[in-house]
Amino acid sequence: MIVIVGASHRSSPLALREAIAFPRERLEEALALACQQPNVAEAMILSTCNRVEVYARTREEGAEPALVSFLCSFHGRDRDELAPFLYCLTGPHAVKHAFRVAASLDSMVIGEPQILGQVKEAYQVAEEAGTLGPTLGALRNRSLAAAKKARTETGIGRNAVSVSYVAVELARKIFGDLNDRSFVLVGTGKMSELAARHLVRSGARATVVGVRTLDRAENLAAVLGGRAVPLSALGEELTVADIVVSGTGAPGLVIRHEDVEQARRRARHGKPLFLIDIAVPRDIEPSVARLPGVFLYDMDALRVVAEANLRERRKEAIAAEAVLEREVRDFLDWEMSLDAVPLLVELRKRADEIRRGELERAKGRLGLTQEQEEALDAATSAIVNKILHPPTVYLKEIAKNGLASEHLGLVRKLLGL
Amino acid sequence: MSARFYLLPTLAFYTAGAVRVLIQALSRRKLLNSWTVGATLAGFALHTASLAQRWSEAGHFPAVGLHDGASFLAWAIMLVFLVTYVRTGLEALALAVYPAAFALVLVAGLAPVPESGAPILKGVFLPVHTTLAFFGYAALFVAFAMGMLYLIQEHELKSRSPRAFYYMVPSLERCDTISARSVAVGFGLLTLAIVTGVLWNHAARGRYWSWDAKEWSAILAWFIYVGLLFARYRTGWGGRRAAFLGIAGFVAVAFTFVWMMGLGSALTGVR
Numbered sequence: 001m002i003v004i005v006g007a008s009h010r011s012s013p014l015a016l017r018e019a020i021a022f023p024r025e026r027l028e029e030a031l032a033l034a035c036q037q038p039n040v041a042e043a044m045i046l047s048t049c050n051r052v053e054v055y056a057r058t059r060e061e062g063a064e065p066a067l068v069s070f071l072c073s074f075h076g077r078d079r080d081e082l083a084p085f086l087y088c089l090t091g092p093h094a095v096k097h098a099f100r101v102a103a104s105l106d107s108m109v110i111g112e113p114q115i116l117g118q119v120k121e122a123y124q125v126a127e128e129a130g131t132l133g134p135t136l137g138a139l140r141n142r143s144l145a146a147a148k149k150a151r152t153e154t155g156i157g158r159n160a161v162s163v164s165y166v167a168v169e170l171a172r173k174i175f176g177d178l179n180d181r182s183f184v185l186v187g188t189g190k191m192s193e194l195a196a197r198h199l200v201r202s203g204a205r206a207t208v209v210g211v212r213t214l215d216r217a218e219n220l221a222a223v224l225g226g227r228a229v230p231l232s233a234l235g236e237e238l239t240v241a242d243i244v245v246s247g248t249g250a251p252g253l254v255i256r257h258e259d260v261e262q263a264r265r266r267a268r269h270g271k272p273l274f275l276i277d278i279a280v281p282r283d284i285e286p287s288v289a290r291l292p293g294v295f296l297y298d299m300d301a302l303r304v305v306a307e308a309n310l311r312e313r314r315k316e317a318i319a320a321e322a323v324l325e326r327e328v329r330d331f332l333d334w335e336m337s338l339d340a341v342p343l344l345v346e347l348r349k350r351a352d353e354i355r356r357g358e359l360e361r362a363k364g365r366l367g368l369t370q371e372q373e374e375a376l377d378a379a380t381s382a383i384v385n386k387i388l389h390p391p392t393v394y395l396k397e398i399a400k401n402g403l404a405s406e407h408l409g410l411v412r413k414l415l416g417l
Numbered sequence: 418m419s420a421r422f423y424l425l426p427t428l429a430f431y432t433a434g435a436v437r438v439l440i441q442a443l444s445r446r447k448l449l450n451s452w453t454v455g456a457t458l459a460g461f462a463l464h465t466a467s468l469a470q471r472w473s474e475a476g477h478f479p480a481v482g483l484h485d486g487a488s489f490l491a492w493a494i495m496l497v498f499l500v501t502y503v504r505t506g507l508e509a510l511a512l513a514v515y516p517a518a519f520a521l522v523l524v525a526g527l528a529p530v531p532e533s534g535a536p537i538l539k540g541v542f543l544p545v546h547t548t549l550a551f552f553g554y555a556a557l558f559v560a561f562a563m564g565m566l567y568l569i570q571e572h573e574l575k576s577r578s579p580r581a582f583y584y585m586v587p588s589l590e591r592c593d594t595i596s597a598r599s600v601a602v603g604f605g606l607l608t609l610a611i612v613t614g615v616l617w618n619h620a621a622r623g624r625y626w627s628w629d630a631k632e633w634s635a636i637l638a639w640f641i642y643v644g645l646l647f648a649r650y651r652t653g654w655g656g657r658r659a660a661f662l663g664i665a666g667f668v669a670v671a672f673t674f675v676w677m678m679g680l681g682s683a684l685t686g687v688r
Contacts, residue, residue, distance in 0.1 A: 159584070173574060173583070176590030271656055272589055289575070293656055301577040308579045315445065 004094040006053030012085035022047040039063040042133035044126035064088040103147040111156035146327035155316040159309035179203035183243035192247030238263035246283040254283040340399035423467030430460025435515035448508040480547035483528035491521035493555040513562035542617035553606030561667035563596035564660035631676040638669035
């Protein structure tokens with residue numbers, strides 16, 4: 001049975017997760033210790049800033065307390081201190097949780113792409129430490145595949161939810177392809193640099209306007225693969241730019257209504273102009289938003305879009321849950337069919353023993369040639385296989401349907417095992 | 418066999434497509450899937466059969482009168498849409514095309530089937546002129562729809578609080594480009610349709626120009642599109658102004674069509 005013990009951003013404060021986080025260099029040691037707990041056969045540890053979870057396969061039920069005390073003792077914490085923040089999931093609940101975590105449905109930001117890599121790495125470490133057996137190994141394969149499927153079949157990762165990505169996405173909604181679009185970066189702040197990097201990565205060409213000195217603008221232009229101009233050239237740049245990102249620390253307005261109006265009268269033919277004002281206090285006069293073909297977004301507006309996008313993701317999460325639901329059911333079916341495996345092995349072994357015994361006796365009496373012996377061997381093998389085929393299929397079937405434990409006893413008696 | 422034999426299932430398939438697109442739009446999922454496209458193709462095949470049936474029944478090209486005209490226009494719009502969809506993967510156009518196809522086929526189904534054609538309907542001019550005109554209308558309808566989507570998306574972006582359309586409608590640039598291409602194609606067809614119409618008029622009535630409202634609105638539309646194309650290609654003008662002109666041009670085109678289908682024949686006789 002699969003068991004998960006841990007704490008996440010939903011169940012616990014950050015301070016607690018910090019206290020029980022597993023540093024990368026101690027993971028092997030922790031995994032080995034976890035596997036020494038009574039009843040624990042396989043273990044994996046997922047430790048990120050939003051969650052710390054120990055995944056285990058246990059041989060029998062009731063191994064959760066051992067895992068909790070392992071978590072406490074490893075970090076030298078008191079059990080009573082941690083217990084209220086920990087969750088223990090077993091069986092189908094644990095499997096579902098593992099699938100949801102990998103698919104980022106349990107993340108703080110639904111659809112965030114990092115968790116998939118983190119989960120992948122956690123399994124990798126467990127594999128290298130030798131604590132990943134067939135069950136957790138299968139959980140890894142199935143949950144990662146399901147996570148990818150949920151991502152491609154639904155829109156959980158589709159719309160940007162961080163402010164700088166939202167700016168790029170809006171630019172795409174206006175200009176389509178950003179290849180060879182030109183953008184003007186006013187000011188060299190950290191936030192505007194981040195947005196500029198995203199734009200350059202999408203193919204746009206940068207012009208950096210130095211507000212007070214040209215030095216920093218020139219440095220940044222070199223990084224962005226663009227050119228630098230002084231503030232006095234801003235009016236000229238506005239006539240050719242498609243996108244303007246402004247993020248200066250200036251106390252007053254840097255781009256005024258009449259600057260934009262004039263630039264548009266001179267050269268723009270009604271083509272869109274996208275202004276992004278990420279400065280506080282703002283750099284661009286808000287009234288320019290009323291000009292036709294001008295789109296102005298300040299920090300608040302970008303956040304509104306980010307929130308709307310997050311709502312879209314939450315809607316998509318419903319569809320993603322349905323995808324996972326199916327995958328979880330498939331996994332549980334597979335896991336249950338494992339119950340029948342020992343019986344099947346035993347059945348085959350017993351049948352083969354009988355076959356060999358009878359074969360030896362017959363050989364002794366008949367005095368056959370090599371060729372005849374081989375033919376007899378093949379014929380008896382075929383008989384055994386054909387007789388055992390229907391019960392094999394049936395046993396796998398009932399195991400899948402969860403009826404194994406009741407029926408397997410009966411089957412044993414019937415077959416004299 | 419009745420002319421409506423194939424039209425009814427056609428309507429059923431287009432209705433199913435329209436309802437599906439609407440539901441998908443409201444739940445903000447992908448507008449078209451293989452199910453919808455399959456239903457549309459089935460509807461389109463039946464629609465083609467219905468036009469062929471009408472052609473053989475009427476003894477002339479089936480594009481005269483409200484019944485045949487509406488049906489043929491819906492067919493042309495569907496074909497242009499399907500070609501656009503296959504070539505560009507543009508889904509948002511479905512928001513305009515399905516309601517239009519549904520409404521036109523419904524009108525065709527409700528309109529009386531005309532008895533038999535006048536002598537003017539024989540000959541090569543009717544199929545050539547109407548095919549050019551209707552495919553021109555269909556292309557200009559696409560331009561109109563893309564212009565509307567442009568203005569809707571622009572409004573979404575201006576409002577700074579994205580709602581359903583923000584996610585469904587493509588970028589302004591894409592709306593503008595597809596609208597421009599459709600205008601170029603539609604304008605070419607419209608020009609040829611006007612030329613063949615004038616020649617037909619001369620062949621049938623001995624005069625080039627009949628001074629009726631349909632001709633004037635066609636000419637008005639033609640001039641609007643000339644202005645639009647000139648502004649686009651000579652001065653690099655585009656965006657919202659082009660969208661408005663594309664919409665205005667289509668209003669004139671729609672008037673031409675409505676006059677020709679109903680009003681015109683009611684007031685002045687066939688054609």
